Amino acid sequence: DQQVKQNSPSLSVQEGRISILNCDYTNSMFDYFLWYKKYPAEGPTFLISISSIKDKNEDGRFTVFLNKSAKHLSLHIVPSQPGDSAVYFCAAKAGGFKTIFGAGTRLFVKA
Protein backbone atom coordinates (compact mmCIF):
# COMPACT_ATOMS: atom_id res chain seq x y z
CA ASP A 1 0.00 0.00 0.00
CA GLN A 2 1.48 3.29 -1.13
CA GLN A 3 0.40 5.64 1.59
CA VAL A 4 3.00 8.21 0.53
CA LYS A 5 3.38 8.89 -3.17
CA GLN A 6 5.93 10.88 -5.07
CA ASN A 7 4.64 10.71 -8.62
CA SER A 8 7.58 12.42 -10.31
CA PRO A 9 10.61 10.10 -10.49
CA SER A 10 12.82 12.96 -11.60
CA LEU A 11 12.93 16.73 -11.99
CA SER A 12 15.40 18.93 -13.85
CA VAL A 13 15.83 22.61 -12.94
CA GLN A 14 18.18 25.38 -13.99
CA GLU A 15 20.53 26.76 -11.34
CA GLY A 16 19.03 29.80 -9.61
CA ARG A 17 15.44 28.82 -10.39
CA ILE A 18 12.88 27.29 -8.04
CA SER A 19 12.62 23.53 -7.53
CA ILE A 20 9.23 22.21 -6.46
CA LEU A 21 8.99 18.61 -5.32
CA ASN A 22 5.55 17.18 -4.67
CA CYS A 23 4.18 14.49 -2.40
CA ASP A 24 0.70 13.08 -1.85
CA TYR A 25 -0.51 10.92 1.00
CA THR A 26 -3.61 8.88 1.67
CA ASN A 27 -3.64 8.33 5.44
CA SER A 28 -5.49 11.14 7.20
CA MET A 29 -3.94 10.02 10.51
CA PHE A 30 -0.49 11.27 9.47
CA ASP A 31 0.41 14.21 11.68
CA TYR A 32 4.10 14.78 10.98
CA PHE A 33 5.82 15.05 7.63
CA LEU A 34 9.51 15.04 6.78
CA TRP A 35 11.77 15.51 3.79
CA TYR A 36 15.06 13.68 3.51
CA LYS A 37 17.82 14.23 0.98
CA LYS A 38 20.04 11.42 -0.27
CA TYR A 39 23.31 11.59 -2.18
CA PRO A 40 24.67 8.47 -3.95
CA ALA A 41 26.32 5.92 -1.65
CA GLU A 42 25.16 7.81 1.43
CA GLY A 43 22.25 7.37 3.79
CA PRO A 44 19.33 9.83 3.73
CA THR A 45 19.82 13.01 5.73
CA PHE A 46 16.99 14.94 7.37
CA LEU A 47 16.18 18.21 5.62
CA ILE A 48 13.01 19.77 6.99
CA SER A 49 9.76 18.76 8.66
CA ILE A 50 6.28 20.08 9.30
CA SER A 51 3.60 19.27 11.83
CA SER A 52 0.02 18.87 10.69
CA ILE A 53 -0.98 21.89 12.78
CA LYS A 54 1.00 24.12 10.44
CA ASP A 55 0.72 24.81 6.73
CA LYS A 56 4.21 26.15 6.13
CA ASN A 57 7.69 25.74 7.53
CA GLU A 58 10.74 27.56 6.25
CA ASP A 59 14.46 26.92 6.76
CA GLY A 60 16.78 29.03 4.65
CA ARG A 61 16.33 28.11 1.00
CA PHE A 62 13.94 25.27 1.86
CA THR A 63 10.21 25.67 2.48
CA VAL A 64 7.66 22.92 2.99
CA PHE A 65 3.98 23.57 2.38
CA LEU A 66 1.21 21.33 3.69
CA ASN A 67 -2.33 21.24 2.30
CA LYS A 68 -4.24 18.89 4.59
CA SER A 69 -7.52 19.06 2.70
CA ALA A 70 -5.76 17.91 -0.46
CA LYS A 71 -3.45 15.53 1.44
CA HIS A 72 -0.57 17.13 -0.40
CA LEU A 73 2.76 18.60 0.57
CA SER A 74 5.51 20.20 -1.43
CA LEU A 75 9.13 21.16 -0.93
CA HIS A 76 10.34 24.40 -2.49
CA ILE A 77 14.03 25.09 -2.97
CA VAL A 78 14.87 28.69 -3.86
CA PRO A 79 17.30 29.38 -5.41
CA SER A 80 18.33 25.91 -6.58
CA GLN A 81 22.04 25.11 -6.57
CA PRO A 82 23.99 22.32 -8.30
CA GLY A 83 24.77 20.86 -4.85
CA ASP A 84 21.06 20.30 -4.36
CA SER A 85 21.15 17.54 -6.98
CA ALA A 86 20.12 14.45 -5.05
CA VAL A 87 17.17 12.15 -4.40
CA TYR A 88 14.52 13.68 -2.16
CA PHE A 89 12.26 11.45 -0.07
CA CYS A 90 8.97 12.57 1.39
CA ALA A 91 8.01 10.75 4.60
CA ALA A 92 5.07 10.77 6.98
CA LYS A 93 4.18 9.37 10.36
CA ALA A 94 1.15 9.12 12.63
CA GLY A 95 1.90 9.63 16.31
CA GLY A 96 4.53 7.19 17.46
CA PHE A 97 3.99 4.81 14.58
CA LYS A 98 6.52 4.01 11.91
CA THR A 99 7.63 6.51 9.30
CA ILE A 100 6.40 5.76 5.78
CA PHE A 101 8.61 6.89 2.91
CA GLY A 102 7.75 7.74 -0.66
CA ALA A 103 9.75 6.33 -3.56
CA GLY A 104 11.76 9.52 -4.00
CA THR A 105 12.27 12.17 -6.67
CA ARG A 106 15.66 12.64 -8.27
CA LEU A 107 16.46 16.34 -8.65
CA PHE A 108 18.97 17.54 -11.24
CA VAL A 109 20.08 21.15 -10.95
CA LYS A 110 21.86 22.25 -14.11
CA ALA A 111 24.60 24.86 -13.88
Add this chain to the structure above:
Amino acid sequence: EAGVAQSPRYKIIEKRQSVAFWCNPISGHATLYWYQQILGQGPKLLIQFQNNGVVDDSQLPKDRFSAERLKGVDSTLKIQPAKLEDSAVYLCASSPGPGTEAFFGQGTRLTVV
Protein backbone atom coordinates in the same frame (compact mmCIF):
# COMPACT_ATOMS: atom_id res chain seq x y z
CA GLU B 1 29.45 14.06 16.93
CA ALA B 2 30.00 10.66 15.35
CA GLY B 3 27.22 9.48 13.07
CA VAL B 4 25.57 6.10 12.70
CA ALA B 5 28.18 3.50 11.79
CA GLN B 6 27.37 0.46 9.68
CA SER B 7 29.43 -2.45 8.41
CA PRO B 8 30.13 -3.90 5.99
CA ARG B 9 29.51 -1.35 3.22
CA TYR B 10 29.07 -4.00 0.55
CA LYS B 11 28.34 -7.71 0.61
CA ILE B 12 27.83 -10.26 -2.16
CA ILE B 13 26.52 -13.69 -1.24
CA GLU B 14 24.92 -16.63 -2.98
CA LYS B 15 21.27 -17.44 -2.40
CA ARG B 16 20.61 -19.66 0.62
CA GLN B 17 23.71 -18.33 2.37
CA SER B 18 23.49 -16.30 5.55
CA VAL B 19 24.67 -12.74 6.18
CA ALA B 20 24.84 -10.34 9.11
CA PHE B 21 24.98 -6.56 9.27
CA TRP B 22 26.16 -4.47 12.19
CA CYS B 23 25.08 -1.03 13.36
CA ASN B 24 26.40 1.34 16.01
CA PRO B 25 23.94 4.20 16.58
CA ILE B 26 24.67 7.73 17.69
CA SER B 27 25.60 7.76 21.36
CA GLY B 28 22.59 8.31 23.59
CA HIS B 29 19.99 7.55 20.93
CA ALA B 30 17.35 5.28 22.44
CA THR B 31 15.56 4.44 19.19
CA LEU B 32 17.18 2.30 16.50
CA TYR B 33 15.72 1.36 13.13
CA TRP B 34 16.60 -1.06 10.36
CA TYR B 35 15.28 -0.19 6.91
CA GLN B 36 15.39 -2.07 3.63
CA GLN B 37 15.67 0.03 0.48
CA ILE B 38 15.11 -1.79 -2.80
CA LEU B 39 16.30 -0.02 -5.94
CA GLY B 40 13.77 2.58 -7.08
CA GLN B 41 11.80 2.49 -3.83
CA GLY B 42 11.84 4.40 -0.59
CA PRO B 43 13.19 2.91 2.64
CA LYS B 44 10.86 0.38 4.25
CA LEU B 45 11.00 -0.15 8.01
CA LEU B 46 11.94 -3.70 8.98
CA ILE B 47 12.26 -3.29 12.72
CA GLN B 48 12.31 -0.54 15.34
CA PHE B 49 13.90 -0.84 18.79
CA GLN B 50 13.32 1.38 21.78
CA ASN B 51 16.41 0.76 23.93
CA ASN B 52 16.68 -3.04 23.69
CA GLY B 53 12.97 -3.75 23.24
CA VAL B 54 11.20 -4.25 19.90
CA VAL B 55 8.57 -1.59 19.15
CA ASP B 56 7.59 -2.60 15.61
CA ASP B 57 8.66 -5.61 13.56
CA SER B 58 5.46 -5.97 11.55
CA GLN B 59 7.29 -5.89 8.20
CA LEU B 60 10.21 -8.12 9.17
CA PRO B 61 10.10 -11.49 7.34
CA LYS B 62 10.61 -13.42 10.53
CA ASP B 63 11.10 -16.77 8.82
CA ARG B 64 14.47 -15.56 7.52
CA PHE B 65 15.29 -12.22 9.12
CA SER B 66 16.26 -11.63 12.73
CA ALA B 67 17.59 -8.64 14.63
CA GLU B 68 18.79 -7.93 18.09
CA ARG B 69 19.97 -4.96 20.07
CA LEU B 70 21.90 -6.17 23.05
CA LYS B 71 22.38 -3.74 25.95
CA GLY B 72 20.36 -1.15 24.06
CA VAL B 73 23.29 0.07 21.97
CA ASP B 74 24.70 -1.84 18.96
CA SER B 75 22.45 -3.92 16.76
CA THR B 76 22.80 -6.75 14.27
CA LEU B 77 20.47 -7.76 11.46
CA LYS B 78 20.75 -11.29 10.09
CA ILE B 79 19.32 -12.96 7.02
CA GLN B 80 19.30 -16.74 6.86
CA PRO B 81 18.84 -18.09 4.24
CA ALA B 82 19.08 -15.23 1.75
CA LYS B 83 16.90 -15.02 -1.35
CA LEU B 84 17.50 -13.13 -4.58
CA GLU B 85 14.79 -10.61 -3.66
CA ASP B 86 16.74 -9.63 -0.53
CA SER B 87 19.15 -7.69 -2.74
CA ALA B 88 18.85 -4.15 -1.42
CA VAL B 89 20.53 -1.50 0.67
CA TYR B 90 20.05 -2.08 4.39
CA LEU B 91 19.99 1.17 6.31
CA CYS B 92 20.37 1.58 10.03
CA ALA B 93 19.12 4.77 11.66
CA SER B 94 18.83 6.12 15.17
CA SER B 95 17.02 8.93 16.93
CA PRO B 96 16.84 10.32 20.46
CA GLY B 97 13.26 9.11 20.67
CA PRO B 98 10.49 7.66 18.49
CA GLY B 99 8.91 11.02 17.71
CA THR B 100 11.99 12.74 16.32
CA GLU B 101 13.72 12.63 12.95
CA ALA B 102 16.12 9.79 12.33
CA PHE B 103 19.82 9.92 11.49
CA PHE B 104 20.86 7.34 8.93
CA GLY B 105 24.07 5.42 8.41
CA GLN B 106 25.60 4.95 4.95
CA GLY B 107 23.96 1.58 4.53
CA THR B 108 25.09 -1.88 3.48
CA ARG B 109 24.50 -2.81 -0.13
CA LEU B 110 23.64 -6.52 -0.31
CA THR B 111 23.70 -8.40 -3.57
CA VAL B 112 22.34 -11.95 -3.59
CA VAL B 113 23.37 -13.98 -6.65
